[in-house]
Amino acid sequence: MAERSRALTFLLLGLFLGLAGSSPPPEPVECARGTSDCTVTNVYGSFPDRTICRAANATFPRTEKELVAAVAAAAASKRKVKVATRHSHSFTKLACPGGRDGTIISTERLNKTVSVDAAKGLMTVESGMVLKDLIQAAAAAGLALPHSPYWYGLTIGGLLATGAHGSSLRGKGSAVHEYVVGMRIVTPAPASQGFAVVRELSVGDPDLDAVKVSLGVLGVVSQVTLALQPMFKRSVTFEKRDDTDFASQAAMWGGLYEFGDMAWLPRQGKVIYRKDDRVPVSTKGNGLNDYLGFRSNPTLALITARATEEHLEEDGSDIARCLAARAPSVLFELQAYGFTNDGSFFTGWPVVGFQNRIQASGTCISSPEDGLLSSCTWDPRIRSPFFYNSGFSVALSKAPAFIAEMQKLRDLKPRAFCGLDAKLGVLLRYVRASSAYLGKSEDSIDFDVTYYRSYTEGEPRANSDVVDEIEQLALRKYGAVPHWGKNRNFVFDGVIAKYPKAAEFLKVKARYDPDGIFSSEWSDQVLGIKGSPNIVEKGCAIEGLCVCSKDSHCAPEKGYFCRPGTVFSEARVCLTRAAFGDESDDLLEEQ
Ligand SMILES: Cc1cc2nc3c(=O)[nH]c(=O)nc-3n(C[C@H](O)[C@H](O)[C@H](O)COP(=O)(O)OP(=O)(O)OC[C@H]3O[C@@H](n4cnc5c(N)ncnc54)[C@H](O)[C@@H]3O)c2cc1C
Ligand SMILES: *[C@@H]1O[C@H](CO)[C@@H](O)[C@H](O)[C@H]1NC(C)=O
Ligand SMILES: *[C@@H]1O[C@H](CO)[C@@H](O)[C@H](O)[C@H]1NC(C)=O
Numbered sequence: 262m263a264e265r266s267r268a269l270t271f272l273l274l275g276l277f278l279g280l281a282g283s284s285p286p287p288e289p290v291e292c293a294r295g296t297s298d299c300t301v302t303n304v305y306g307s308f309p310d311r312t313i314c315r316a317a318n319a320t321f322p323r324t325e326k327e328l329v330a331a332v333a334a335a336a337a338s339k340r341k342v343k344v345a346t347r348h349s350h351s352f353t354k355l356a357c358p359g360g361r362d363g364t365i366i367s368t369e370r371l372n373k374t375v376s377v378d379a380a381k382g383l384m385t386v387e388s389g390m391v392l393k394d395l396i397q398a399a400a401a402a403g404l405a406l407p408h409s410p411y412w413y414g415l416t417i418g419g420l421l422a423t424g425a426h427g428s429s430l431r432g433k434g435s436a437v438h439e440y441v442v443g444m445r446i447v448t449p450a451p452a453s454q455g456f457a458v459v460r461e462l463s464v465g466d467p468d469l470d471a472v473k474v475s476l477g478v479l480g481v482v483s484q485v486t487l488a489l490q491p492m493f494k495r496s497v498t499f500e501k502r503d504d505t506d507f508a509s510q511a512a513m514w515g516g517l518y519e520f521g522d523m524a525w526l527p528r529q530g531k532v533i534y535r536k537d538d539r540v541p542v543s544t545k546g547n548g549l550n551d552y553l554g555f556r557s558n559p560t561l562a563l564i565t566a567r568a569t570e571e572h573l574e575e576d577g578s579d580i581a582r583c584l585a586a587r588a589p590s591v592l593f594e595l596q597a598y599g600f601t602n603d604g605s606f607f608t609g610w611p612v613v614g615f616q617n618r619i620q621a622s623g624t625c626i627s628s629p630e631d632g633l634l635s636s637c638t639w640d641p642r643i644r645s646p647f648f649y650n651s652g653f654s655v656a657l658s659k660a661p662a663f664i665a666e667m668q669k670l671r672d673l674k675p676r677a678f679c680g681l682d683a684k685l686g687v688l689l690r691y692v693r694a695s696s697a698y699l700g701k702s703e704d705s706i707d708f709d710v711t712y713y714r715s716y717t718e719g720e721p722r723a724n725s726d727v728v729d730e731i732e733q734l735a736l737r738k739y740g741a742v743p744h745w746g747k748n749r750n751f752v753f754d755g756v757i758a759k760y761p762k763a764a765e766f767l768k769v770k771a772r773y774d775p776d777g778i779f780s781s782e783w784s785d786q787v788l789g790i791k792g793s794p795n796i797v798e799k800g801c802a803i804e805g806l807c808v809c810s811k812d813s814h815c816a817p818e819k820g821y822f823c824r825p826g827t828v829f830s831e832a833r834v835c836l837t838r839a840a841f842g843d844e845s846d847d848l849l850e851e852q
Pocket of ligand 2: 317318338362364
């Protein structure tokens with residue numbers, strides 16, 4: 262056991278030390294003939310239901326005028342249409358046009374800065390601009406986007422469409438859409454208006470509350486104007502503590518630090534608290550966040566890491582998996598998560614640096630092509646670590662009780678949580694209530710987990726029941742809402758009923774796109790317009806396509822049966838017979 266663990270540690274070290282160079286992620290849109298006969302996928306190369314999304318053709322407008330022409334062409338022939346972005350990071354089929362003969366409009370070439378007004382703190386960019394470039398362009402004018410997702414490979418159009426955020430309860434909070442003060446969106450129009458029009462929205466226009474977070478169903482956002490702040494500095498310290506008072510800390514932490522977050526390592530019983538606050542620009546330090554998980558990795562190391570992971574998953578015991586689960590968090594801590602005090606070396610906390618160097622990272626997207634010697638961890642062109650990512654928000658007022666129940670489940674089944682520790686735990690981030698119709702209706706904590714996914718459809722995951730129980734607990738008992746850009750199918754079932762302003766959103770949709778050319782089967786299911794996002798079939802609960810209601814939804818032939826949850830008895834999860842009984846905790850023996 263110890264040997265295997267050492268081998269894994271060695272391997273992961275190789276992995277995270279990284280190499281120079283990288284291949285940028287593959288194109289999400291691929292066409293068999295020129296710009297016709299296309300497929301669109303996400304950056305992982307696979308949607309949760311593993312369908313291949315086809316479109317008749319794709320266009321790559323460079324200007325708003327070309328964009329208007331593209332929308333007009335689709336509207337004139339009432340053809341289905343969807344926007345794809347440079348990398349398409351959303352898990353679910355949001356970028357997939359309806360039917361099979363739809364059109365894809367890629368915003369890849371709509372990535373220019375339109376204008377910057379440093380004195381007013383306003384910046385207007387085209388919607389396909391990648392967050393990395395946006396942050397850089399703002400910084401060049403002395404401005405900072407106060408909050409953003411932690412990964413800068415997203416586009417402004419895509420991250421707004423899915424309500425993406427960082428972590429904060431201060432001011433307007435961490436969602437990027439809170440900083441939008443203007444948008445231009447191209448929507449279908451009657452023939453008399455040339456089949457497409459540009460609608461210009463600014464603060465005070467109620468439609469902005471629909472367009473800010475739109476799931477891409479209202480039209481194509483052409484430009485976005487953001488209210489930025491003068492560049493500032495932050496001071497970051499990570500501190501690992503026991504998780505005994507985690508529930509009560511979670512209620513307070515967002516009030517203590519402007520950019521505070523928490524990462525819970527359930528099996529280890531630890532929480533990594535992020536103390537992260539604004540400091541005067543005169544504070545010394547030129548720190549850099551080059552997060553380890555978002556760096557490029559040697560392809561060989563990724564393949565080996567995946568092979569080890571698959572071996573542990575399929576043939577390993579819980580004890581072996583739990584031993585292996587320690588390495589990533591140890592290695593990340595040893596390397597200060599990829600933070601340095603000066604861009605090269607880490608000498609100790611706090612790391613003080615300018616907002617643009619701390620707020621987000623993702624060096625694996627921007628290195629030059631190296632023939633796939635190295636790549637982002639999730640590159641689908643190699644047999645790399647393949648995973649699911651679930652994200653859901655629980656109202657701040659209910660979060661401590663939810664955390665306490667997760668801890669109770671952990672106490673009953675500690676070893677089943679090792680898979681989460683192995684992926685660096687549960688990330689907790691703060692998001693404020695929003696006026697956006699599809700934004701959060703209350704101040705919330707967003708919980709984010711990453712976990713193993715098999716390349717083989719229907720192959721059970723070890724201890725899948727704990728993630729499934731936690732998700733159902735959050736969604737059903739604590740009224741959680743899923744992140745629009747993450748998750749598996751079943752979490753979107755009925756979710757629209759949790760949005761008090763959903764009807765307002767649908768009214769704007771009916772006005773902007775009466776023929777629903779921007780709607781797909783998937784968006785209709787998610788928005789509760791038609792059908793259900795659940796796909797109820799053999800093995801569906803294994804893939805997160807349904808909540809099981811009978812054994813055949815799990816994998817009875819492999820020993821997985823549909824059973825009630827352990828702590829939340831209303832949950833229905835796939836369990837092995839071995840897991841029905843109690844589990845004794847021998848944490849100490851494992852050490
Ligand atoms: C490694 C990684 C880290 C992440 N970190 C975070 C994080 O810290 N916080 C967070 O909240 N999320 C995070 N996410 C999730 C991410 O926010 C969403 O997946 C986001 O939607 C992806 O943006 P994208 O530009 O790739 O858009 P896509 O996934 O390509 O598009 C999303 C949707 O928006 C539509 N759309 C895109 N552009 C336009 C436009 N111009 N007009 C109209 N519709 C448009 C698309 O059609 C689609 O429906 C992360 C994802 C990954 C892979
Ligand atoms: C896209 O494909 C459709 C259906 O095959 C066709 O009618 C349309 O003209 C094509 N558009 C472009 C721009 O190629
Ligand atoms: C736009 O994308 C191209 C690559 O397609 C890139 O070279 C360029 O730097 C981007 N522009 C901006 C302003 O980020």
